[in-house]
Amino acid sequence: xxxxxxxxxxxxxxxxxxxxxxxxxxxxxxxxxxxxxxxxxxxxxxxxxxxxxxxxxxxxxxxxxxxxxxxxxxxxxxxxxxxxxxxxxxxxxxxxxxxxxxxxxxxxxxxxxxxxxxxxxxxxxxxxxxxxxxxxxxxxxxxxxxxxxxxxxxxxxxxxxxxxxxxxxxxxxxxxxxxxxxxxxxxxxxxxxxxxxxxxxxxxxxxxxxxxxxxxxxxxxxxxxxxxxxxxxxxxxxxxxxxxxxxxxxxxxxxxxxxxxxxxxxxxxxxxxxxxxxxxxxxxxxxxxxxxxxxxxxxxxxxxxxxxxxxxxxxxxxxxxxxxxxxxxxxxxxxxxxxxxxxxxxxxxxxxxxxxxxxxxxxxxxxxxxxxxxxxxxxxxxxxxxxxxxxxxxxxxxxxxxxxxxxxxxxxxxxxxxxxxxxxxxxxxxxxxxxxxxxxxxxxxxxxxxxxxxxxxxxxxxxxxxxxxxxxxxxxxxxxxxxxxxxxxxxxxxxxxxxxxxxxxxxxxxxxxxxxxxxxxxxxxxxxxxxxxxxxxxxxxxxxxxxxxxxxxxxxxxxxxxxx
Numbered sequence: 001x002x003x004x005x006x007x008x009x010x011x012x013x014x015x016x017x018x019x020x021x022x023x024x025x026x027x028x029x030x031x032x033x034x035x036x037x038x039x040x041x042x043x044x045x046x047x048x049x050x051x052x053x054x055x056x057x058x059x060x061x062x063x064x065x066x067x068x069x070x071x072x073x074x075x076x077x078x079x080x081x082x083x084x085x086x087x088x089x090x091x092x093x094x095x096x097x098x099x100x101x102x103x104x105x106x107x108x109x110x111x112x113x114x115x116x117x118x119x120x121x122x123x124x125x126x127x128x129x130x131x132x133x134x135x136x137x138x139x140x141x142x143x144x145x146x147x148x149x150x151x152x153x154x155x156x157x158x159x160x161x162x163x164x165x166x167x168x169x170x171x172x173x174x175x176x177x178x179x180x181x182x183x184x185x186x187x188x189x190x191x192x193x194x195x196x197x198x199x200x201x202x203x204x205x206x207x208x209x210x211x212x213x214x215x216x217x218x219x220x221x222x223x224x225x226x227x228x229x230x231x232x233x234x235x236x237x238x239x240x241x242x243x244x245x246x247x248x249x250x251x252x253x254x255x256x257x258x259x260x261x262x263x264x265x266x267x268x269x270x271x272x273x274x275x276x277x278x279x280x281x282x283x284x285x286x287x288x289x290x291x292x293x294x295x296x297x298x299x300x301x302x303x304x305x306x307x308x309x310x311x312x313x314x315x316x317x318x319x320x321x322x323x324x325x326x327x328x329x330x331x332x333x334x335x336x337x338x339x340x341x342x343x344x345x346x347x348x349x350x351x352x353x354x355x356x357x358x359x360x361x362x363x364x365x366x367x368x369x370x371x372x373x374x375x376x377x378x379x380x381x382x383x384x385x386x387x388x389x390x391x392x393x394x395x396x397x398x399x400x401x402x403x404x405x406x407x408x409x410x411x412x413x414x415x416x417x418x419x420x421x422x423x424x425x426x427x428x429x430x431x432x433x434x435x436x437x438x439x440x441x442x443x444x445x446x447x448x449x450x451x452x453x454x455x456x457x458x459x460x461x462x463x464x465x466x467x468x469x470x471x472x473x474x475x476x477x478x479x480x481x482x483x484x485x486x487x488x489x490x491x492x493x494x495x496x497x498x499x500x501x502x503x504x505x506x507x508x509x510x511x512x513x514x515x516x517x518x519x520x521x522x523x524x525x526x527x528x529x530x531x532x533x534x535x536x537x538x539x540x541x542x543x544x545x546x547x548x549x550x551x552x553x554x555x556x557x558x559x560x561x562x563x564x
Contacts, residue, residue, distance in 0.1 A: 007038035032094030043077030050122025147178035282316030466504035
């Protein structure tokens with residue numbers, strides 16, 4: 001910035017000194033500073049800034065030789081400008097000028113070519129960084145690309161034909177201005193729209209002029225103008241579509257849909273394909289407040305579209321946009337179906353994975369419980385039986401009375417061990433289910449439940465239609481949920497009667513309703529029993545609602561038969 005401001009200040013200062021009658025040395029000093037300062041900016045600072053912006057690093061280490069070459073050859077361009085005469089019209093030459101400056105024309109042509117190549121390489125560096133950068137970096141670079149394009153368009157023809165006039169050099173400040181905006185306010189407006197229109201009309205103008213120049217050689221001026229005017233409109237439309245595809249992404253619904261369809265098995269990859277193809281900053285799928293999958297960085301503004309299954313497609317809007325463009329709407333309308341399928345598959349897969357995790361956790365918990373029961377209960381008991389039997393065998397001849405006493409203990413402990421084994425087996429699957437069926441097993445359990453924990457009488461009735469043969473998993477889950485609900489009534493409720501109702505439609509419905517006093521709050525704190533009932537239902541893809549009702553307490557479980 002300083003290298004730009006210094007010559008900008010010296011030129012009017014030299015003119016003011018000259019007009020004010022200042023000493024010639026002072027005027028020459030101001031002209032000299034101007035003559036040597038602005039080529040430093042244009043020949044060195046300007047190209048290097050293109051290589052290093054916007055983060056101060058090169059696009060890759062392979063650009064280091066380019067950086068060193070541009071910096072090493074910059075003195076040639078500075079020498080060309082600084083030693084030339086007639087730097088400012090009407091003012092005396094500065095110091096260190098060469099009277100034979102024109103004799104070095106070939107060297108100065110090399111210098112001009114060197115500057116042109118350095119600027120073109122800078123433009124390439126910006127393009128490389130643009131392709132590799134994120135959304136924010138791309139928006140910053142678009143300002144620089146636009147300014148660089150304008151500078152090249154303004155300076156290039158003059159530098160190759162007749163030297164660059166001072167007036168044309170006023171295009172150069174566009175770059176520091178673009179750098180300032182890119183760093184501080186790159187989201188000020190949608191620069192892509194400006195570039196799209198400017199590039200489209202610039203290319204169109206160039207092609208129209210070139211076409212007219214070619215046609216005028218073969219046809220008359222009127223005929224050439226007519227042909228060019230007929231071709232201009234379709235050419236403009238094609239150019240505009242191509243430029244907008246470059247800046248905004250693909251807007252052909254069929255092309256985007258075909259690319260997304262190839263990656264529907266991965267929702268995150270599908271969203272990233274949509275974001276990349278349409279040049280959107282952010283695309284996500286949300287269910288309520290949860291983000292299921294996303295791609296990109298969330299911008300300030302976004303719009304939502306329903307996808308089904310309670311999911312929404314959230315589209316981040318580009319800078320400068322408050323609504324989606326009609327072209328984007330058409331693409332998203334076509335993508336809604338495939339994305340809805342991908343979302344449904346993802347949600348189903350997540351639910352299945354969660355169910356599997358719960359099943360594995362429940363299985364491991366059951367194994368841990370069995371191990372603990374066998375290790376802490378049955379193991380020591382059988383060890384004692386074995387030791388007592390050994391002792392009885394040793395005392396059989398010397399102390400028969402003690403041996404008989406030990407054998408009676410062995411008999412008692414053996415029966416206890418058998419009872420423990422039966423209890424463990426019953427915990428795995430109640431034998432009454434195999435022998436009697438679900439309804440009869442619950443009737444037996446209801447007949448055994450006649451009192452609450454405080455000793456007050458409790459009446460339990462079972463109401464069930466003919467259920468037929470149920471899957472084993474459904475029977476066990478229904479039995480465990482019902483018995484756990486009865487245990488909760490016995491331990492915690494003030495009910496005098498309980499109604500256990502079973503019915504079968506598409507699902508098995510299990511209801512345990514009591515007439516206990518209503519809770520003082522709207523929900524029951526989830527303990528081990530309540531959590532276990534809900535998990536048993538969830539393992540089968542069902543649900544279990546537990547809590548106070550208008551008549552007392554209620555447990556309602558729905559167990560889907562299709563998942564059994």
